[in-house]
Amino acid sequence: DAKTTQPTSMDCAEGRAANLPCNHSTISGNEYVYWYRQIHSQGPQYIIHGLKNNETNEMASLIITEDRKSSTLILPHATLRDTAVYYCIVRVTTDSWGKLQFGAGTQVVVTP
């Protein structure tokens, strides 16, 4: 699985959009970009994933650059409950199982 690079931390004002960058310059053509988050003391939570097209769901939007070497997770209207560590993971599941390789992630703090 390709390695990812994320900023260590970032702050965001409540109600504003939070844009979380991720670099994955060694991504392979069949690898997907996944985002998970972990709120303090809870288990990780799946947010969104994509291959090359931009994706949106009820939680967030995912923007992947045309060369697929980087992506941005967008939380459109951050709330205090979005304070968490956000993990960008690049992988492809070719077997009947898959191991998630969690890096250090980005600590996002949403302030009032």
Add this chain to the structure above:
Amino acid sequence: NAGVTQTPKFQVLKTGQSMTLQCAQDMNHNSMYWYRQDPGMGLRLIYYSASEGTTDKGEVPNGYNVSRLNKREFSLRLESAAPSQTSVYFCASSEFVGLNQETQYFGPGTRLLVL
């Protein structure tokens, strides 16, 4: 749906004691996982089960055993607990949402302290 449930939530053991962490999922997923997370660290895979009846080692299996009792349940056993096994343990199950695309769902965790 309860999702992924884990018991117990907290446990304190003395060195050398044994215990079993329980995990169950009600989403009819084939694959299940056990991870551990040490303070300030990312998750590391202990064991996984691709399907009922199969289990395989992850990256940190030493000191642990697992049982895939049925499709719903996947237990983790510490035969002789050591202080190095103090950690938060997360169970997860996964589903395939498309070709080569898999999402994992995690339980709330079990916090284990070994004295």
